[in-house]
Amino acid sequence: MPASNPESMSVQTEAKPKAAERIRRAARELFYRQGIRAIGVEEIVTQAGVTKPSLYRSYASKDELAAEYLRDYEQAFWKVFEAGKETHPHDARAQLMAYFEGLAQRATQPGYRGCGLTNAVVEYPGDDHPARKVAQAHKRKLRARLVALCEAMGSKAPEVLADGLLLLLEGTYASGQLFGRQGPARSLVAVAEQLIEASIA
Amino acid sequence: MPASNPESMSVQTEAKPKAAERIRRAARELFYRQGIRAIGVEEIVTQAGVTKPSLYRSYASKDELAAEYLRDYEQAFWKVFEAGKETHPHDARAQLMAYFEGLAQRATQPGYRGCGLTNAVVEYPGDDHPARKVAQAHKRKLRARLVALCEAMGSKAPEVLADGLLLLLEGTYASGQLFGRQGPARSLVAVAEQLIEASIA
DNA sequence: TGACGATGTTACCGATCGGTACGTATGATC
DNA sequence: GATCATACGTACCGATCGGTAACATCGTCA
Structure with missing residues (x-):
């Protein structure tokens, strides 16, 4: 310069x-x-x-490159996750379900590899790895965002509902790689609707 | 000899x-x-x-040792999973919930590492690895067992309920390593009860 | 006693790992 | 056209990977 x-x-x-x-x-x-x-x-x-x-x-190192990869991954994730904001403004439930529907489709495709961030945590159990730090920070953010969405949709117990939905999400990431086309992810939307219904009614 | x-x-x-x-x-x-x-x-x-x-x-090789490790792991899993049979005979729902309760406790302990079988699938994406084969076969068995339990507890849609419970299980394995003591696994039992209730009523 | 099977010891293999020292091409600036 | 920083490639490093060859040692049972 x-x-x-x-x-x-x-x-x-x-x-x-x-x-x-x-x-x-x-x-x-x-x-x-x-x-x-x-x-x-x-x-x-x-x-x-x-x-x-x-x-x-x-x-600086392979580990740092891995962390950078996860930062990119996270950015791409939020783009997809928040895509429903435009198509369904002022409707938290529809926003959320839009993501769930897309995910259910992807996770029942052969060759699906789950969530890169979750996978990194499995690959690196040690708390000190830079990639793991990125992943854990992201998951905390995701959990908070889910709680906010659950509050917005009028849940009686937003934390519990958010926990349930997060378990379903992570379960979909994992079982998407385990089972092929007819995996349990095919029921994700139906099950999520049941949980939401039970928490709102 | x-x-x-x-x-x-x-x-x-x-x-x-x-x-x-x-x-x-x-x-x-x-x-x-x-x-x-x-x-x-x-x-x-x-x-x-x-x-x-x-x-x-x-x-024969490290890969084969890994497969053997997973076979041992699976055997230990079934012992825990089926432990409710003795304490709650003729009560499929109680049997299942006994496992869920124990899992929820373990998965909110610091240092929890999730399911060894699921982790192996994350570590080895290729279909040909012996360890992955063991893990996938096990998960199919687990899914079938869940369907049987859901039928036994009188679910109106046993496959969908089993899918939902399996998603919750895998989600607990994953998020147990992601979040510490106050992770979403703490809500596992409550959420599972909601799903079962909704599927029986 | 003697033979055998299982285990331990030592030293080694080629391949691959993450990472680097050092020289070279390039392209804008004066 | 000389200069100079930037970006890139060749060649290499020590360490570790999974796996093995050859031989010594031990306990058991006939």
């Missing part, structure tokens, strides 16, 4: 021209599909069409 | 005197607590107080 003309660089302020972004994308795909521990950095850079030093110029 | 006196060997018919059993126990503990991929065979034999050749005399 040699002095003048600060607006010469486009949107990206931090130095991330191309290689880093390609690595991100490759890591995202490989980490999600195969698991973080199962994928070596060599495989990532090969898939990205770059070399190892390029990876370590943009990311 | 040199001919005569076939009853000379005690209970264990297969050759498994001591080393193999110690390996089994060490593997079970380490695989469960830290994950299969995270544990090397060196660590297992060290913990077991044996050496690597002893491991490979009893188990």
Whole structure:
């Protein structure tokens, strides 16, 4: 950055021209599909069409790259989760159920791999791993958001309902990878409706 | 086995005197607590107080040892799951809820690591891994058992109820490792009761 | 006693792991 | 056209991975 003309660089302020972004994308795909521990950095850079030093110029370690992958994953998650806000404004229940319906479909597709954030927690039991920290922080946020939604839909016991819905969500993530097309995720919407109904009536 | 006196060997018919059993126990503990991929065979034999050749005399490979670990895990699971049969004979609902209550307690303990079988599926996405095969077969059995229990308790839609309960179970396994003591698993029993009630009434 | 099966010891294999030292191409600026 | 920072590639590091060969030791039972 040699002095003048600060607006010469486009949107990206931090130095991330191309290689880093390609690595991100490759890591995202490989980490999600195969698991973080199962994928070596060599495989990532090969898939990205770059070399190892390029990876370590943009990311401090494989663990940090994994954490970055999860940050990207979380951002994408919220986009999907909050998509119902536009289609069903002022209707918390419809917003929530829109996500549940989409999830139920995805989770009954063969090759479904569940939630990248939950999977990372399974892969790294130790509290100190950076990837796990990202995942746990996200799940706390998700839980709080669910409570808010349950309150908005007039639940008599919003915390309990939110707990129940969260259990259903995590159960869907897990059993989606366990069972194929006719897995228990097919009943997710019906069961969630029952819980909501019982908590509102 | 040199001919005569076939009853000379005690209970264990297969050759498994001591080393193999110690390996089994060490593997079970380490695989469960830290994950299969995270544990090397060196660590297992060290913990077991044996050496690597002893491991490979009893188990063909690390993958096979992992599968054996899951077979042991499954056996232990069924013991816990079916424990309600004795305390509540002829009462499917009470049998099931006994397991749910115990699980809810365990899953809200710090350091809880979820279900070893589900975790293995997360660690090994590929269909060909022996450990994954064991886990998937078990989950299918569990699902069938849940359907039978739901029928026995007079559910109007046993498959849907069983699906819902299975989602709650898997959700508890997962969120037990995500949240600490005040995790959503604390509401497991209440939520399960709601689902059962709604499916029977 | 002697033979055998199971276990322990030591040293090693090729492959892959995450990570890095160091030289080279590129592209804008003066 | 010389300069200089940036970005990239070649080649390599030590450590660890799962797995094995060869041999010594021990206890058991005939």
